[in-house]
Amino acid sequence: MELSRINLNLLISLYHLLRSRSVTAAATAQHITQPAMSRNLGQLRGIFGDQLMVRVGNEMHLTPRGEALWQQLPPMLNQLESLLVPSEFEPAGFIGEFNIATTDFITHNLIPPLLADLQHDAPGLSLHFHLWHPGMIDSLRQGRLDLAACILDQVPDDIYGKQLGEDGYSCLLNNNHPLANQTLSLDDYVNADHIGISAGGDKIRAVDEALAKINRQRQLKVTVPFIHSALAITARSDYLLTLPSHIALQLQVQYGLKTKALPQPLEVPPSQYYLIWHQRLQTDPAHRYLRERMLKTLHNYRNNA
Numbered sequence: 001m002e003l004s005r006i007n008l009n010l011l012i013s014l015y016h017l018l019r020s021r022s023v024t025a026a027a028t029a030q031h032i033t034q035p036a037m038s039r040n041l042g043q044l045r046g047i048f049g050d051q052l053m054v055r056v057g058n059e060m061h062l063t064p065r066g067e068a069l070w071q072q073l074p075p076m077l078n079q080l081e082s083l084l085v086p087s088e089f090e091p092a093g094f095i096g097e098f099n100i101a102t103t104d105f106i107t108h109n110l111i112p113p114l115l116a117d118l119q120h121d122a123p124g125l126s127l128h129f130h131l132w133h134p135g136m137i138d139s140l141r142q143g144r145l146d147l148a149a150c151i152l153d154q155v156p157d158d159i160y161g162k163q164l165g166e167d168g169y170s171c172l173l174n175n176n177h178p179l180a181n182q183t184l185s186l187d188d189y190v191n192a193d194h195i196g197i198s199a200g201g202d203k204i205r206a207v208d209e210a211l212a213k214i215n216r217q218r219q220l221k222v223t224v225p226f227i228h229s230a231l232a233i234t235a236r237s238d239y240l241l242t243l244p245s246h247i248a249l250q251l252q253v254q255y256g257l258k259t260k261a262l263p264q265p266l267e268v269p270p271s272q273y274y275l276i277w278h279q280r281l282q283t284d285p286a287h288r289y290l291r292e293r294m295l296k297t298l299h300n301y302r303n304n305a
C-alpha cells in the first residue's frame with residue numbers, strides 16, 4: 001500500500017469502523033454523516049483489497065485482515081499522535097543553549113533575578129547574551145540568534161514578536177550643571193555638550209532625526225557603548241544625556257542626576273519595545289518556555305516601573 005493513497009481522516013474512520021463494527025456508530029464517533037462513513041469504508045476496502053468487515057446474520061464481523069489491522073492500528077495512531085503533538089516540556093531535564101540579544105540596561109537591571117530562577121528551575125539551560133543592534137535581525141533569520149529584547153520601529157513579516165510597551169525620552173544632567181535649576185529651552189539643549197549611547201538600540205538616531213525635522217543639530221561630544229558608563233560620566237561632567245524616560249527615572253537617584261523634560265518643540269517619537277524571535281522557533285517547547293519566562297520578567301518590570 002502506498003501512503004499517498006490514504007489520508008489521516010481515513011485512518012481515523014478505519015479505527016472507528018474496526019472498533020464499533022458499525023457504519024452508523026463509527027459515523028457518530030467521528031462526527032460525520034452515515035453516507036460519508038459508507039464512502040470512507042468503500043475507499044478503505046479498495047485501498048486494502050479486503051472487505052474488512054462483513055455481515056454475519058444481524059452482526060458485522062471483522063475479516064482476518066480487519067482483525068489484523070485492529071491489532072496494529074491503535075498503537076500506530078498513538079505513535080502518530082506523539083509526532084504531531086509535542087510532549088510536555090520539562091525544564092528541569094532540558095539540556096541546551098540559546099543566544100539572546102538585549103540592551104545593556106536589560107542585561108544589567110532585569111536579567112539577574114531571572115537567571116537566578118532559571119539556574120534552579122532549568123539547570124541544563126545555557127544562555128549567552130549579546131548586545132543588541134538592529135543588524136541582528138539577520139542573525140535571527142540565520143539561526144545565530146534565538147531571541148532578542150530590543151527597540152524596533154517595525155517587526156518584519158518573518159519575525160514573531162510581542163510588544164512590551166513604548167516610552168518617550170527625557171534628559172539627564174548632574175546637579176551642578178549650569179542648566180540644572182532651570183527649564184531647558186531648545187537653544188539650551190542644542191548648544192550644550194551631549195553624550196550618547198552607541199550600542200543597544202537607536203537612541204542617538206531617534207533624537208538626532210527629531211532635531212533634524214526642526215532644522216536643529218546638537219553637539220554630540222562623547223559616545224560610549226553602555227548606559228551605565230554614560231550615566232557615570234554624566235554624573236561627573238557637564239554633558240547632557242538623553243534616554244528613554246523609564247530608564248532615566250529608574251537610575252537618576254543611583255547616579256545623583258536630575259531628569260528634565262525635552263524642550264519644545266522637540267518631539268522624539270516613542271521607542272517601541274519588543275521581544276522577538278524567528279518564525280521557525282514559534283512552536284519549539286524549550287524556546288517557548290524561555291521566552292515566556294523573559295516576557296513575564298519584562299512585563300513585571302514595565303508594570304512596576
